[in-house]
Amino acid sequence: MKKIFFWSILVLLSLSVAAGVLFAGSGEKPPEEQFITIHWAQWAPADYLEKLSEGFTVETGIKVIVEQTPWETFVQKYNTEMIARSDAWDIIVGDSQDIGNMAVNGHYVELTDWIKKHKVDKTFTPASLTYFAEYPKGSGKYFAVPCEGDALAWAYRMDLFEDPDNKADFKAQFGYELGVPKSWDMLKDIAEFFHDPDNGFYGVAIYGDNGYDSLAMFAEQVIWSFGGELGDYSTYKVDGLLNSKGAIAGIEYYQELFQFTPPGFGDAFFVKCNDTYTAGIVPMTCNYLAFFPALANEATCPYARDTGYFACPPQKGTDGKVRQFAALGGQGASVITYSKKQDLAFKWLEWFIKPDTQMEWALLGGYTCHAETLASDEFLNATPYNPAFKKSMEIFKDWWACPEYDVLLRTFSETIADYVIGDKGTAEEALDKCTQQWESVFKEAGYY
Amino acid sequence: MSSRLKENQGSDMEAHYHSMSDKTLMRLFILPTLVLLISINVFPLFWSLFLSFTKYTAKMTNIWGKNPEMIGIANYARVLTDPEMWVKFITTAKYVIMSVAGEMILGFGFALLLQTKFKGRGFITTLLILPMTMSPVIVGLRWRLFYEPNWGMFNFLLGLGRIDWISDPSRNLYSIVIADVWMWTPFVMLLSLAGLSAVPKYLYEAAEIDRASWWFKFTRITLPMVYPILMLALIFRTIEAFKIFDLPMGITGRGAMAPPLLSMHLYNVSFVTWNTSFGSSIGYIMLIMVLAITLIFVKYLNKAKQ
Numbered sequence: 001m002k003k004i005f006f007w008s009i010l011v012l013l014s015l016s017v018a019a020g021v022l023f024a025g026s027g028e029k030p031p032e033e034q035f036i037t038i039h040w041a042q043w044a045p046a047d048y049l050e051k052l053s054e055g056f057t058v059e060t061g062i063k064v065i066v067e068q069t070p071w072e073t074f075v076q077k078y079n080t081e082m083i084a085r086s087d088a089w090d091i092i093v094g095d096s097q098d099i100g101n102m103a104v105n106g107h108y109v110e111l112t113d114w115i116k117k118h119k120v121d122k123t124f125t126p127a128s129l130t131y132f133a134e135y136p137k138g139s140g141k142y143f144a145v146p147c148e149g150d151a152l153a154w155a156y157r158m159d160l161f162e163d164p165d166n167k168a169d170f171k172a173q174f175g176y177e178l179g180v181p182k183s184w185d186m187l188k189d190i191a192e193f194f195h196d197p198d199n200g201f202y203g204v205a206i207y208g209d210n211g212y213d214s215l216a217m218f219a220e221q222v223i224w225s226f227g228g229e230l231g232d233y234s235t236y237k238v239d240g241l242l243n244s245k246g247a248i249a250g251i252e253y254y255q256e257l258f259q260f261t262p263p264g265f266g267d268a269f270f271v272k273c274n275d276t277y278t279a280g281i282v283p284m285t286c287n288y289l290a291f292f293p294a295l296a297n298e299a300t301c302p303y304a305r306d307t308g309y310f311a312c313p314p315q316k317g318t319d320g321k322v323r324q325f326a327a328l329g330g331q332g333a334s335v336i337t338y339s340k341k342q343d344l345a346f347k348w349l350e351w352f353i354k355p356d357t358q359m360e361w362a363l364l365g366g367y368t369c370h371a372e373t374l375a376s377d378e379f380l381n382a383t384p385y386n387p388a389f390k391k392s393m394e395i396f397k398d399w400w401a402c403p404e405y406d407v408l409l410r411t412f413s414e415t416i417a418d419y420v421i422g423d424k425g426t427a428e429e430a431l432d433k434c435t436q437q438w439e440s441v442f443k444e445a446g447y448y
Numbered sequence: 449m450s451s452r453l454k455e456n457q458g459s460d461m462e463a464h465y466h467s468m469s470d471k472t473l474m475r476l477f478i479l480p481t482l483v484l485l486i487s488i489n490v491f492p493l494f495w496s497l498f499l500s501f502t503k504y505t506a507k508m509t510n511i512w513g514k515n516p517e518m519i520g521i522a523n524y525a526r527v528l529t530d531p532e533m534w535v536k537f538i539t540t541a542k543y544v545i546m547s548v549a550g551e552m553i554l555g556f557g558f559a560l561l562l563q564t565k566f567k568g569r570g571f572i573t574t575l576l577i578l579p580m581t582m583s584p585v586i587v588g589l590r591w592r593l594f595y596e597p598n599w600g601m602f603n604f605l606l607g608l609g610r611i612d613w614i615s616d617p618s619r620n621l622y623s624i625v626i627a628d629v630w631m632w633t634p635f636v637m638l639l640s641l642a643g644l645s646a647v648p649k650y651l652y653e654a655a656e657i658d659r660a661s662w663w664f665k666f667t668r669i670t671l672p673m674v675y676p677i678l679m680l681a682l683i684f685r686t687i688e689a690f691k692i693f694d695l696p697m698g699i700t701g702r703g704a705m706a707p708p709l710l711s712m713h714l715y716n717v718s719f720v721t722w723n724t725s726f727g728s729s730i731g732y733i734m735l736i737m738v739l740a741i742t743l744i745f746v747k748y749l750n751k752a753k754q
Contacts, residue, residue, distance in 0.1 A: 083506050105509055211703035264597035266615025266705045407721045417704040
């Protein structure tokens with residue numbers, strides 16, 4: 001019985017294999033589909049890019065797959081793939097601060113000649129090229145095409161800001177008119193004015209999470225605005241810059257402003273900031289511009305009609321100088337060294353930098369860095385937050401882009417979070433500690 | 449080649465395979481699995497041990513002598529002398545003690561309650577087992593929502609106001625302990641139930657005849673009889689709690705305000721800042737600690753068996 005069973009299984013298996021081979025060989029082979037895969041973070045702009053690329057598919061017949069990874073593990077995932085020299089993707093729309101690591105390790109194809117040939121250096125804003133594409137900064141060597149030019153900006157409740165009672169009370173309390181903040185100091189006054197925890201209303205929604213770069217991005221823009229620096233990007237000098245009076249004032253400001261956030265904001269990133277704003281418990285929130293479509297959409301935000309937007313305000317620093325800065329977000333598109341379809345990837349890039357494509361990209365909700373498109377009325381009037389975006393593009397600045405940026409990010413987040421969120425020590429102590437750590441990182445890396 | 453020669457060769461091969469012993473066949477069958485295990489388990493183990501004595505980051509290109517660069521026991525010295533690492537050791541120890549103690553007490557308690565026959569016992573047992581059947585990441589994310597200070601159910605049900613259980617460093621270790629106890633108490637309960645059901649009934653009957661008290665029966669019959677299985681539960685839970693990662697990752701994330709647990713630090717060092725060699729040394733120290741703890745427990749387990 002056992003023998004019969006064994007033989008019948010064997011015969012069945014042989015027949016199946018034979019049939020499979022026979023039919024596979026006899027059928028006509030379908031034409032091979034051409035496609036490229038772009039890797040980006042999981043967010044709305046990646047959806048827009050996929051939609052935008054449908055036009056490329058119609059034009060060329062090349063399909064574009066936009067593979068999305070959640071923000072929390074986005075950078076790690078593509079770093080791991082690149083370490084393994086994977087050809088899973090043809091293009092990465094990678095974080096601006098990671099460009100040094102990717103360029104130094106040869107993961108990105110150098111695009112200097114391509115950029116000059118296609119006049120990207122003439123048609124895209126110079127700042128976007130510097131921060132999204134160039135490494136080392138000032139070298140004229142490019143490794144990306146500016147794709148999503150994002151920055152931190154603000155959304156606010158116009159109905160609350162323009163309410164006559166609020167205006168009168170604010171004037172009585174602070175001695176000047178309530179309105180769109182003209183300085184970071186005024187922004188804090190507004191947060192203090194609206195902060196009413198007993199009635200479940202809070203002054204502001206800002207980042208507190210320090211798992212990746214959220215806390216660091218908010219911190220850097222106040223450091224710059226108050227007159228501090230993260231260091232000298234060309235000499236890697238940190239002492240006297242990161243722990244300068246301006247930087248200390250900026251971090252102290254962050255800690256003071258953080259007191260006006262709702263409870264549990266120590267882990268707040270873009271989702272929590274948007275959720276808190278749409279829940280109607282804060283009058284204003286700071287977030288990346290790429291997340292503002294959700295606030296302007298009546299289906300997702302009940303205050304969409306009453307929401308206004310502004311770029312990060314200027315601030316008089318400790319030295320009396322007025323400065324205005326916004327933390328850069330956004331990413332550049334780079335061709336992967338290990339891609340087996342580099343020719344198709346370059347075809348897509350050529351199509352992507354065309355003025356028409358850039359305008360379509362902007363109208364879909366992507367943040368173009370194409371100078372002509374940015375300046376057009378069509379772009380400025382397309383959404384209520386585009387004017388704030390244009391202003392932010394004039395004032396943005398970025399984090400370190402050297403290969404050690406992740407260690408710098410981690411040590412900065414840990415030391416600054418201890419003070420801003422954990423209320424431990426002073427801003428000066430936190431920045432001194434961070435300065436020491438950064439200098440040892442640079443020393444170990446051989447910069448001095 | 450003549451056909452006769454070919455025939456001879458064919459029959460030689462046949463003879464060779466026919467003469468293959470069972471042992472050789474067995475080895476041949478095991479070989480693919482063995483190769484796979486060595487390449488994905490054993491090799492990384494020795495490779496990471498080698499890396500722990502070097503200065504190496506997986507993020508940068510390999511240049512022998514530079515990346516990895518031999519630095520002896522410097523990584524281990526750093527792990528053991530850095531005061532911040534000791535904070536992580538102590539926090540992990542606190543976490544292990546609190547969560548395992550909670551699970552052992554509650555798990556054994558529930559098992560004692562469920563030992564008595566009552567209506568709906570099967571249904572209640574099934575309900576109690578449910579948490580441990582879930583994915584730890586999902587459990588972590590659910591508890592994160594539950595702990596949310598502004599609208600989460602945890603504060604609301606306990607009438608606590610807007611207490612931050614997630615990002616407040618003075619509390620979030622306890623929030624992970626609570627979630628861990630909720631999830632893994634059923635595991636201890638199940639093992640204890642198995643142990644309790646194996647206690648011979650005649651021992652209790654004899655004690656009844658002698659009019660022994662409940663406490664006497666519990667300390668002289670129940671506890672000694674289930675002691676080996678409780679030790680087993682203790683070993684499993686201690687090892688698991690020591691290397692806990694998914695729950696804290698779900699509840700607090702890996703940020704600076706998350707509790708300084710060793711496994712989270714290992715992850716941040718190895719995969720966020722890509723200090724592969726230092727991460728390897730932390731991993732090996734954790735391995736040695738887990739092995740030491742397990743050996744102590746196994747010693748007690750063997751004693752209990754005797």
